[in-house]
Amino acid sequence: MPVVAVVLAAGFGTRFDEDNPKQLVSLGGKPIVCWSIEAFENNDRVSDIIVVVNDRVEETVSELIDQAGYAKVRAIVPGGAERVDSTLAALDLLRQSGIPSDAKVLIHDGVRPFVEQRSIDGCIDALDRFNAATVAFASTDTILLTKDLGDRKVVGSVPDRLDAYRAQTPQAFRFGTIVKAYELASADPDFHPTDDTRVVVDYLPDEPVAIVEGSETNLKITTPSDMPIAEGIANSLDPEHVKEAAKARMHEVFAEAFSQMHGHGFGR
Amino acid sequence: MPVVAVVLAAGFGTRFDEDNPKQLVSLGGKPIVCWSIEAFENNDRVSDIIVVVNDRVEETVSELIDQAGYAKVRAIVPGGAERVDSTLAALDLLRQSGIPSDAKVLIHDGVRPFVEQRSIDGCIDALDRFNAATVAFASTDTILLTKDLGDRKVVGSVPDRLDAYRAQTPQAFRFGTIVKAYELASADPDFHPTDDTRVVVDYLPDEPVAIVEGSETNLKITTPSDMPIAEGIANSLDPEHVKEAAKARMHEVFAEAFSQMHGHGFGR
Numbered sequence: 001m002p003v004v005a006v007v008l009a010a011g012f013g014t015r016f017d018e019d020n021p022k023q024l025v026s027l028g029g030k031p032i033v034c035w036s037i038e039a040f041e042n043n044d045r046v047s048d049i050i051v052v053v054n055d056r057v058e059e060t061v062s063e064l065i066d067q068a069g070y071a072k073v074r075a076i077v078p079g080g081a082e083r084v085d086s087t088l089a090a091l092d093l094l095r096q097s098g099i100p101s102d103a104k105v106l107i108h109d110g111v112r113p114f115v116e117q118r119s120i121d122g123c124i125d126a127l128d129r130f131n132a133a134t135v136a137f138a139s140t141d142t143i144l145l146t147k148d149l150g151d152r153k154v155v156g157s158v159p160d161r162l163d164a165y166r167a168q169t170p171q172a173f174r175f176g177t178i179v180k181a182y183e184l185a186s187a188d189p190d191f192h193p194t195d196d197t198r199v200v201v202d203y204l205p206d207e208p209v210a211i212v213e214g215s216e217t218n219l220k221i222t223t224p225s226d227m228p229i230a231e232g233i234a235n236s237l238d239p240e241h242v243k244e245a246a247k248a249r250m251h252e253v254f255a256e257a258f259s260q261m262h263g264h265g266f267g268r
Numbered sequence: 269m270p271v272v273a274v275v276l277a278a279g280f281g282t283r284f285d286e287d288n289p290k291q292l293v294s295l296g297g298k299p300i301v302c303w304s305i306e307a308f309e310n311n312d313r314v315s316d317i318i319v320v321v322n323d324r325v326e327e328t329v330s331e332l333i334d335q336a337g338y339a340k341v342r343a344i345v346p347g348g349a350e351r352v353d354s355t356l357a358a359l360d361l362l363r364q365s366g367i368p369s370d371a372k373v374l375i376h377d378g379v380r381p382f383v384e385q386r387s388i389d390g391c392i393d394a395l396d397r398f399n400a401a402t403v404a405f406a407s408t409d410t411i412l413l414t415k416d417l418g419d420r421k422v423v424g425s426v427p428d429r430l431d432a433y434r435a436q437t438p439q440a441f442r443f444g445t446i447v448k449a450y451e452l453a454s455a456d457p458d459f460h461p462t463d464d465t466r467v468v469v470d471y472l473p474d475e476p477v478a479i480v481e482g483s484e485t486n487l488k489i490t491t492p493s494d495m496p497i498a499e500g501i502a503n504s505l506d507p508e509h510v511k512e513a514a515k516a517r518m519h520e521v522f523a524e525a526f527s528q529m530h531g532h533g534f535g536r
Contacts, residue, residue, distance in 0.1 A: 129420075130422075134412070140488060140490050141405075141434035141435050142435040142462060142463045142465070143407070143432060143433070143434060144402070144432075144433040144434075144465070144479070145427050145432060145433075146431045147431070149476055152397075152478055152479070153433075153478075153479040154398075154477055154478055154479060155402070155465065155476070155477040155479065157469070158463070158465070158466050158470075159413050161462055161463075163413050163414045163415070163424070164411060164412075164413060164414075165411070165412040165421075166407065166409035166411060166412075167409050167410040167411070167426075168409060194429060195410045195426070197423065198410065198426050201423055202426075208417055208422040209422055209423040210420055210421070210422055211412070211414055211420070211422060211423065215493070216491070216493055216497070217493065217497070220408060223484070225483070225484055225485065226484060228485075228501050229484070229485070229497045229500050230500070231503075232496040232497050232501070232503070233496050233500070235496065235499075235500070
């Protein structure tokens, strides 16, 4: 039974830096997309990986995968303008490859580098009992649902905190289930999902979607202001990197100290 | 017109480290509660600060405030078992001090060290037009409202992402409004709010609560796993700290290098 991870790395990151595709930005010395691919490469239960890219990053991602020697990556496929187009590109490829309808498919944001192994395992396990599952993290913040009051947003309602989860990824489906949900959705002219789980919730409302425990650190890198947070997590995961970074900073500190002592730009 | 900040630092942090009260843990060389107090101390429009503590941290917090010389702190008051008891302790003190019912009161979690000045200003401004406001941050994650299916949580509904905000603090009220909401609430035997905004939403449903823009970095420190994230933010805010930390790590790196070269614990 194939367990396929689809890593979506086709975003243009308009809220990030236009000249610097976020999936290629380095965290602790490793591009974000590599963190995401490795999470599945390192999970023994995942059999295959598909990486979805855009024109701009395709060549670099392809080189990175070659250099790293990720053995499970079966295809690097071009995505589309919207997230949903990228998911559909991967599902099309899987259909062409003839995978069975009960294969397990885990769809992951390529810019969530810190997904934990227990969340990936949790998805694979949940699909033994459910046809759809999503990693989600219980919100430590109270969630407010807002409404517009003239030009101003105000609180509309406050759901019970114990029921409010932040959706993360992977989002996992039996192949036949996600294909069917997208078929129904594509017949709807108002279809603009931002999320694969939402497609199942909206178009297969009788299909329960199981919650799989995520983590605070499984964040999606969206804006440059997420980078200090992500660096903090990367440092905590990789003590070697901390040492390397400390050495690099040591040189900076020395250079600055010398510069202050000698009044010139020594070492820069 | 008084603008009073109430900093709630009475939590026992049961999800943190029981032997290490989280409000006293150091971030970038400064205890978390001091970051929170300073945010209001440094805002020219805030006139007074009340800090709510528990027995365990009272003495230390008091010393920290003395040492730092925070000039706006008017009182350090004991809180209660629940967050609501701590808010009520502060409101009682304000009533005894005779502040007017249209005074502006900003209630802040003492373990949200990185609140931005623009959010504090936003609260003070919002109260010119509304009697209640809360800092909140548009969720970058899709929010899932869950329900129980036997022993498992499953997705119940998915609100529109544009309407889903994560409540942060400060939460700001005209004094008369928050007092009235709590009076109505205290008559309700099922009253167990986790949040001051919720008290207004539930007991004064006709009172609109304005949303004030927060930030991803205005996080609430809840568990030890939040600390690497918080360190990353503290580092990004304080370049001096980065240099100090780099020097400290430099010594570690040298000590380790020597130890490896010479086979002993040199420098430790």
